[in-house]
Amino acid sequence: MSFVRRRTDLPTMSDATSRFVPLLIALMVFLAVMALSGLMVLHGLAGRWERDIRGTLTVQVPAVISGPEAEARSHAKVEAALNILSDTRGVLHAEPLGRDRIISLLEPWLGSADLIAELPLPRLIDVTTDPHIAIDIKALAARLEAVQPGATVEDHRIWLGRLLRLTRSVEMLAVLVLGLVGVITSATVIFATRTGMAIHHQVIEVLHLIGAQDDYIARQFARRTFLMGLKGGVIGLGLGIGAIFSFGFMARSLEGGVLPEFWLTPAHWLAVVSLPLAAAWIATLTARIAVLRALARMT
Amino acid sequence: MSARLPPSFDHVMRFESVGLRYGQRPEVLEDIRLDLKPGSFHFLTGASGAGKSSLLRLMYLGQRPTRGLITMFGQDMATLPRSKLPALRRRIGVVFQDFHLLDHMSAVDNVALPLRVAGVSESEIKKHVPELLSWVGLADHLNAKPPVLSGGQKQRVAIARAVIARPDLLLADEPTGNVDDTLATRLLYLFEELNKLGTTVVIATHNEGLIKSFAHSRLHLERGRLVDPPPFKGG
Numbered sequence: 001m002s003f004v005r006r007r008t009d010l011p012t013m014s015d016a017t018s019r020f021v022p023l024l025i026a027l028m029v030f031l032a033v034m035a036l037s038g039l040m041v042l043h044g045l046a047g048r049w050e051r052d053i054r055g056t057l058t059v060q061v062p063a064v065i066s067g068p069e070a071e072a073r074s075h076a077k078v079e080a081a082l083n084i085l086s087d088t089r090g091v092l093h094a095e096p097l098g099r100d101r102i103i104s105l106l107e108p109w110l111g112s113a114d115l116i117a118e119l120p121l122p123r124l125i126d127v128t129t130d131p132h133i134a135i136d137i138k139a140l141a142a143r144l145e146a147v148q149p150g151a152t153v154e155d156h157r158i159w160l161g162r163l164l165r166l167t168r169s170v171e172m173l174a175v176l177v178l179g180l181v182g183v184i185t186s187a188t189v190i191f192a193t194r195t196g197m198a199i200h201h202q203v204i205e206v207l208h209l210i211g212a213q214d215d216y217i218a219r220q221f222a223r224r225t226f227l228m229g230l231k232g233g234v235i236g237l238g239l240g241i242g243a244i245f246s247f248g249f250m251a252r253s254l255e256g257g258v259l260p261e262f263w264l265t266p267a268h269w270l271a272v273v274s275l276p277l278a279a280a281w282i283a284t285l286t287a288r289i290a291v292l293r294a295l296a297r298m299t
Numbered sequence: 300m301s302a303r304l305p306p307s308f309d310h311v312m313r314f315e316s317v318g319l320r321y322g323q324r325p326e327v328l329e330d331i332r333l334d335l336k337p338g339s340f341h342f343l344t345g346a347s348g349a350g351k352s353s354l355l356r357l358m359y360l361g362q363r364p365t366r367g368l369i370t371m372f373g374q375d376m377a378t379l380p381r382s383k384l385p386a387l388r389r390r391i392g393v394v395f396q397d398f399h400l401l402d403h404m405s406a407v408d409n410v411a412l413p414l415r416v417a418g419v420s421e422s423e424i425k426k427h428v429p430e431l432l433s434w435v436g437l438a439d440h441l442n443a444k445p446p447v448l449s450g451g452q453k454q455r456v457a458i459a460r461a462v463i464a465r466p467d468l469l470l471a472d473e474p475t476g477n478v479d480d481t482l483a484t485r486l487l488y489l490f491e492e493l494n495k496l497g498t499t500v501v502i503a504t505h506n507e508g509l510i511k512s513f514a515h516s517r518l519h520l521e522r523g524r525l526v527d528p529p530p531f532k533g534g
Binding site: 216296 | 389393417
C-alpha cells in the first residue's frame with residue numbers, strides 16, 4: 001500500500017479533475033458491472049438450456065376427446081406411438097407424460113387447473129435420444145403421422161438454436177459495452193490527465209528543472225489516477241451490486257418463472273468485484289502513458 | 300550530500316557561437332562565446348532586456364539554442380539524449396527571479412525537493428534542510444507555505460533550494476533583489492563558500508555595490524552580445 005500512501009509533489013487531489021473523474025469512473029464501472037453480470041448470467045443460462053434440451057424430443061399425439069372410451073382410445077394411440085419410437089434407432093427412452101403433469105406445466109401460463117382440465121389437451125411423450133446418433137426427424141414424423149394422423153414431433157434444437165443465436169447476440173452486445181466502457185474510461189483519463197498537466201504546468205516545469213525524471217512525474221499522476229479510479233470504481237461497484245440484487249429480487253417475485261433465475265456463481269462475483277481494480281489499473285496505465293508522452297514533447 | 304567527484308573536464312560550460320531567438324523575432328542572444336572553468340565565479344550584468352535571463356535559461360537547460368554549440372560538463376548538448384538531461388540538471392542549482400516555489404508545499408518541502416528528486420533518504424533530508432533554512436534566517440518559518448512568506452523570505456527559500464544539493468553549477472537571477480544589503484552580503488558569502496568548495500557560480504544582478512564588494516569576473520551583455528564590461532558608474 002506504499003503506492004497509495006506515498007507523498008506527492010503535485011497538488012493533484014485538490015484540482016477540478018479529481019472531482020469529475022471518480023464520478024465518471026463510477027458510472028463506467030456501474031455499466032461494466034451490469035454488462036458483465038448480464039453476460040455471465042446469459043452465458044450460464046444458454047449452457048444450461050443447451051444441456052437440458054440436447055438429446056430430447058417431444059412427441060405430441062392428439063387426444064380423443066369425445067365418443068365412447070375416449071380415454072382408452074387416446075391411450076392406445078400413445079401406445080402405438082411408443083412402439084414406433086422404441087423401433088427408432090437413437091431413441092434411448094420414451095415416456096408419456098401424465099395428464100396431471102401436463103396440467104401442472106400449463107398452470108403457470110393458463111391459470112386454474114380446473115379450467116385447464118376442461119381443455120382438449122393433446123398427449124405428450126417425452127423422448128430421450130442418444131446425442132451421438134442423428135435421428136431423421138422428418139422420417140420419424142412421417143412414420144408417426146402415418147400411424148397416428150395429427151401426431152407431431154417437436155425437435156427442441158430448432159427453437160433452441162434460435163434462442164442461442166439471440167443469446168449470443170446479446171452476449172456480443174455486452175462484450176461491446178464492456179469494450180466501450182474501457183475506451184471511454186481511457187479517453188476520460190487522458191482528458192483529465194492533460195487537464196491536470198495544464199493546471200500544474202508550473203509545478204511540472206519546476207520539477208523538470210531541478211532534475212526530476214519523466215518517470216518521477218508520471219508516477220505521481222499515475223498514483224493520483226489510481227486513487228481516483230479506485231474511489232469511483234468502488235462507488236460504481238456498490239451501485240451495480242445494488243442493481244443486481246434489485247433485479248434478482250424482482251425476477252424472483254414474478255410468478256410463473258417468466259424470467260429465468262438470475263444468479264451469479266462465486267467465480268462470477270469474483271469477476272464483478274475485481275472490476276473497480278481493473279478500472280483503476282486501466283486508468284493508471286492510461287495516465288502514465290499520457291504523461292510520459294506529453295513530457296517527451298517538453299524540452 | 301554525496302562527495303563530489305573531481306571534474307574530468309576543463310570547463311563546466313562552453314558556448315560556441317550560440318544564438319537564441321523566440322519564434323520569428325530577431326535574436327535575443329547573438330554569437331555568445333564563453334567558457335566557464337570549474338570553480339569560477341562570475342557576475343552576469345547588463346541592462347534590462349540585454350538577454351541575461353535568456354542566457355541563464357540556456358545555462359540551466361530550460362531552453363535549447365537556435366544555433367551554436369553548448370557543451371556542459373564535457374557533454375555536447377546537441378547530441379545528448381533527452382533521458383540524460385535530468386541527471387545533468389541535478390548538477391545545476393538555480394535561483395529564479397520569480398522564485399518558482401511550489402505554493403502548496405512548506406518551506407522545508409520546497410527546499411527538500413531537489414534531494415527527493417535525487418532519491419536522498421528522508422533522514423538526510425530532515426537533518427540538512429532545517430539546518431540550511433535556519434542558516435538563511437528562516438528557522439521560524441520551516442512549515443510556512445510561500446503564499447504567507449514575504450518576498451525576501453521566498454527568495455531565501457529559493458536560494459536554499461538551489462544550494463541544498465551542493466550543485467556543480469549555481470545560477471542565480473537577481474538573488475538579492477528582495478533582501479536588505481546586510482542579508483544580500485550574507486547570501487553572497489554563502490555563494491562564495493560554495494564556490495570555494497568547487498561550485499561554479501554565475502549571478503545575474505544589477506547591484507553594482509555587491510559586484511564591487513566581491514571581486515569576481517563580469518560577463519556583460521549588451522543587446523544580446525557578450526561585450527567587455529564597462530567601468531562602474533561611481534568610478
